[in-house]
Amino acid sequence: MSGTPTPRQALILWCLLGRHGSALQSALVPKIDKADREALLAGRYVEATKEGRSLRLTVTDRGWNWAGEHLRAPLPPNFRVLQDWLERIGADLAASGRTLADLVGPPPEAPAPAAPPARAKKPSAAKAPKKPTPKQLRARIEKAYLALTGGERAKAVRLSALRAELAEFDRATVDAGLAAILRGDETARLSQFSDPKSLDAAEREAAFSPAGEPFHILWIQS
Known part of the structure; x- marks a missing residue:
């Protein structure tokens, strides 16, 4: 790599810096x-460390220094609005004497881990319920959904x-029902939180991640 990141690589740095x-x-x-x-x-x-099934990318001191000195560095054309804002930020930092690190600030403290949900007592082998059929499982998921929404879709x-x-x-049974929805249910869909920062430990634990991409929300239409 040359001494200067390409516009797309600069965009990656700004994406990371926007997340502290x-x-x-x-x-x-x-x-x-x-x-x-x-x-x-x-x-x-940047540096990379393995975290679960993904990589955590962290901007190094070199990356911070480069960004602080290159707020006017070109970005991909589709990100002109970000380019304009970075120029405004650069002018403000120059006038105030603050650094980019002062503006971004320290990362928020990680929330305390939530207590694990109480597990239902496992029935004895003789009384274990039968495994539901796909149709029965879909109906039970919808019933639970409506109970949580007060009957609204x-x-x-x-x-x-x-x-x-x-x-x-x-968990495996519920995941099987969610997988069936993801494969092509015309009346239901799974989605993600628009802001990953809003996720707490309970939401991360409950996520459905069939291919490494987590889903956290269920919608069922009328």
Whole structure:
């Protein structure tokens, strides 16, 4: 990599700095190409550590210094509005004498881990309920959904609440029902939180992640 990041690599740095300098690669938008990530690693602008099924990218001191000195560095054309804002921020920092790190500030403290939800007492093997058919499981999920929304549809229901409402089933059974919805249910869909910072430990634990991409919300239409 040359001494200067490309416009797309500069955009990656700003995406990370907007999250206090560190984030899971899977949480960043737009998607990061391997070539750009490896170039930033080789240039020592970021560091990468394995976290679950994803990589956590963290801006190094070199990356912070470069960003603070290059607020006018070109970005991809589609991000002109960000380019304009960075120029305004650069002018303000120059006038006030503050640094980019002063503006971004320290990352928020991690929330205290939530107490794990109480597990339903496992029935004895002789009284274990029969495994529901796909149709029965879909109907039970919808019943739990309506119980949580007060009988209304087209409302967001968190999977943490849904799993608690379906406590009679193990996680694998509930996941099978969610997987069927994800494969092509015309009246239901799964989605993610628009702001990953709003996730607490309970939401992360309850997420449905069939291919490494977590879903946290269920919608059922009329």
